[in-house]
Amino acid sequence: MRAHAAPAGLQCLGCGHCVAIGPVYKGCPRCGHVLITQYEALEVGLPVAAAAEAVAGRVPASPADLGQGSTPLLRADDPDGTVWLKCETANPTLSHKDRMQSVVSAMSRKLGHPGLVTTSTGNNGVAAAAFARRAGLKCLVIAHPGMPANCIWAISALGASIITASPLATERELIGTLVARGWAPVTSADPRCGSGWANPYIVDGYRSIGAEICAQLGRIPQVVALPVAGGDTFAGVWYGLQEVASTVGAAPPRMLAVQPEGAAWMARAQRDGEDASPLAAPSTAALSVLSELAGRHAVRSLITSGGLAISVPEADMLAETDRLAGLGLLVEATSALPSAGIRLARAAGNIKANETCVAVVTSSAFKWPTNGETLPREPSIRDRETLLEFVAGL
Numbered sequence: 001m002r003a004h005a006a007p008a009g010l011q012c013l014g015c016g017h018c019v020a021i022g023p024v025y026k027g028c029p030r031c032g033h034v035l036i037t038q039y040e041a042l043e044v045g046l047p048v049a050a051a052a053e054a055v056a057g058r059v060p061a062s063p064a065d066l067g068q069g070s071t072p073l074l075r076a077d078d079p080d081g082t083v084w085l086k087c088e089t090a091n092p093t094l095s096h097k098d099r100m101q102s103v104v105s106a107m108s109r110k111l112g113h114p115g116l117v118t119t120s121t122g123n124n125g126v127a128a129a130a131f132a133r134r135a136g137l138k139c140l141v142i143a144h145p146g147m148p149a150n151c152i153w154a155i156s157a158l159g160a161s162i163i164t165a166s167p168l169a170t171e172r173e174l175i176g177t178l179v180a181r182g183w184a185p186v187t188s189a190d191p192r193c194g195s196g197w198a199n200p201y202i203v204d205g206y207r208s209i210g211a212e213i214c215a216q217l218g219r220i221p222q223v224v225a226l227p228v229a230g231g232d233t234f235a236g237v238w239y240g241l242q243e244v245a246s247t248v249g250a251a252p253p254r255m256l257a258v259q260p261e262g263a264a265w266m267a268r269a270q271r272d273g274e275d276a277s278p279l280a281a282p283s284t285a286a287l288s289v290l291s292e293l294a295g296r297h298a299v300r301s302l303i304t305s306g307g308l309a310i311s312v313p314e315a316d317m318l319a320e321t322d323r324l325a326g327l328g329l330l331v332e333a334t335s336a337l338p339s340a341g342i343r344l345a346r347a348a349g350n351i352k353a354n355e356t357c358v359a360v361v362t363s364s365a366f367k368w369p370t371n372g373e374t375l376p377r378e379p380s381i382r383d384r385e386t387l388l389e390f391v392a393g394l
C-alpha cells in the first residue's frame with residue numbers, strides 16, 4: 001500500500017500568497033493567479049525508488065480508487081533505443097484523466113461537495129463519470145459539441161448527467177449555478193482558462209506520472225514530452241519530476257510542450273510570455289488539445305525546466321498514430337504528439353542522440369473512432385470465396 005500525504009496548503013504562483021486547503025475555486029484571492037498545493041519537504045538524498053514513491057503518494061487517500069496509475073513504460077522504436085513511451089492508455093477509462101479525477105473526487109468528498117461539474121471533449125468526461133460514481137458524488141459533464149458518441153454513451157452509462165452548453169457564457173453560468181449550490185468545479189487549475197473557475201487539486205493527480213517514470217527508468221530522464229491543452233497535466237508531471245530530481249539530488253529533465261501547428265499557443269507563450277494573446281481560431285483534428293491558450297502554470301513549468309515548445313504539422317501527427325499502431329499501440333491523435341515532437345526536436349539538434357526521452361502517451365483511440373481515418377482498413381468480407389482469397393493473400 002502506498003503511503004499518502006495530504007497537501008499542507010495552497011500557494012499562489014504569481015504573488016506567493018498562501019491559502020489554507022479548502023474550496024478555493026477562483027485562483028489566488030489577491031491576484032487571481034494559479035494556486036498550487038504545497039507539501040511537507042522530503043528528505044534530501046533518497047534513492048530514486050524511495051523518492052518516487054514519496055512523490056507519487058502526495059495525494060489524499062482516495063475513496064475513488066479504480067486501480068488507476070502504475071502504467072507501463074515501453075520502449076519506442078527509435079534506432080538509438082533511448083525513447084520510451086509512458087502508456088497512460090492502460091488506465092481504467094483508458095486515459096491519464098483517471099489520475100486527476102481520482103484525486104479531485106477524493107478532495108471533493110473531503111471538502112463536503114455533493115457533486116462535481118466538469119467540461120470535456122471526451123476523455124475527461126468519462127473519467128469524471130467513473131470516479132465520481134465510485135466516490136458517491138453527483139457529476140455533470142458539459143460536453144464539447146464534437147465529443148464522440150461512444151464517450152457520450154460511456155458517461156451516461158456510468159450514471160453522470162451530460163449536456164452541451166454553448167456559447168461559453170452559458171457554460172460559465174451553468175457552472176456558477178452549481179458552484180453556488182456547493183458543487184466543485186473541475187475545469188482547470190488556472191481561472192483564466194475556459195470556464196473562469198479554477199480547481200487547485202487538478203494538478204495533483206498528475207505528479208505520479210513523473211514519479212513513476214523515474215522509478216521505472218531507475219533514474220531521471222533528460223527529456224519528457226507531453227501534449228498541452230490547458231496545461232494541467234504538463235505542470236503536474238513537471239512537478240512530480242522536479243520533486244523526485246531534487247529529492248535525489250539530480251538535474252530535472254527538460255520538458256517538451258508539444259502541440260499541433262494549428263493550436264500551438266505554447267510556442268507563442270515561450271516567445272511572448274505567459275500573458276501572450278490567445279489564438280484567434282485554433283484548428284486541429286486532435287480535439288483534446290483544441291485550445292486557444294494554456295494555463296500560466298504550464299508556461300512556468302516549460303520555462304523553469306529549460307524546455308521547448310514544439311509545433312507538429314497535422315500530417316506528422318496523424319502519421320505518428322500509424323507509427324504507434326505499428327508498435328501495437330492504438331492512440332488518439334493528441335497522444336501521438338509527444339513522440340512526433342521528440343523526433344522533430346532531435347532532427348533540429350535540440351536533443352542529443354544519447355539523451356533519454358520519455359513521451360507520455362495520454363489516451364487510447366478506443367474512445368475516438370474518428371482518429372482511425374488514417375489507419376489502413378480492409379474491406380468487409382461477406383462471402384466465403386472472398387474470405388478464402390483474402391486469407392490466401394495474407
Ligand SMILES: [Zn+2]
Pocket residue numbers: 012013014015016017028029030031032033
Ligand atoms: Zn497571488
